[in-house]
Amino acid sequence: MSRGFVKEDDQEEIPMVPPRADLPEGVTNYVTQTGMDQLLAEQRILMDEKDKLDSNNENERRIALNHINAKLQLLNRRILTAKIVALKDQPRNEIRFGAQVTLKIGDAKKPQKYQIVGVDEADISKGKISFISPIARVLIHKKVGDKAILKLAKEDKVFEIIGIDYNQ
Structure with a gap:
């Protein structure tokens, strides 16, 4: 469908999520156990925020959900690539x-x-x-x-x- 036939209000807002701390391409994501625990705690907090989103205003809820999902995507990538150093x-x-x-x-x-x-x-x-x-x-x-x-x-x-x- 042409963009000319889409109402302005139907435009989905792209969430602006600040990047995580810089980790150059190809560098192993080393973490201490404390660091991994902090990443997992951050993940739990974001999941809780997601579960507790207010559903009164569907548009605001969708924007907030997109923002949390974008943050979770970056965080989950870090968790998946983390290598705990004993x-x-x-x-x-x-x-x-x-x-x-x-x-x-x-x-x-x-x-x-x-x-x-x-x-x-x-x-x-x-x-x-x-x-x-x-x-x-x-x-x-x-x-x-x-x-x-x-x-x-x-x-x-x-x-x-x-x-x-x-x-x-």
């Missing part, structure tokens, strides 16, 4: 995925702690950095006492590894 199997003396790393950064007096996690679990305010971040990349395979250097435009940032832990 932290107990990681080498204790080397930084790998899931490690909580204690670092002395440059001339700072106070050490900082960061955990290397999956892209969906990353949250710098909680000390969790994505395994694909530049900082994580320079830290991987380092050991206590090693220094990692992150080359920035105006300076090099030096990270001295003080501790490595895999307990959450």
Whole structure:
């Protein structure tokens, strides 16, 4: 049917859903067990929202349902591609995925702690950095006492590894 014969009100609104955290094409979607638990909890919340949609206004309900379904589609793709990394199997003396790393950064007096996690679990305010971040990349395979250097435009940032832990 020609678009000329479709009423304006019958046009289906395409939901605008923000993309999930960036995971480059071809990169394995590593997650910690905590990260997987968070993804599954998010899925349950979206399913609950879907079940509780108000049916008074059919048009608003359909738009809300399309939005939730679009978010679920992105989330389900992440869950299906997730590969849980067992932290107990990681080498204790080397930084790998899931490690909580204690670092002395440059001339700072106070050490900082960061955990290397999956892209969906990353949250710098909680000390969790994505395994694909530049900082994580320079830290991987380092050991206590090693220094990692992150080359920035105006300076090099030096990270001295003080501790490595895999307990959450």
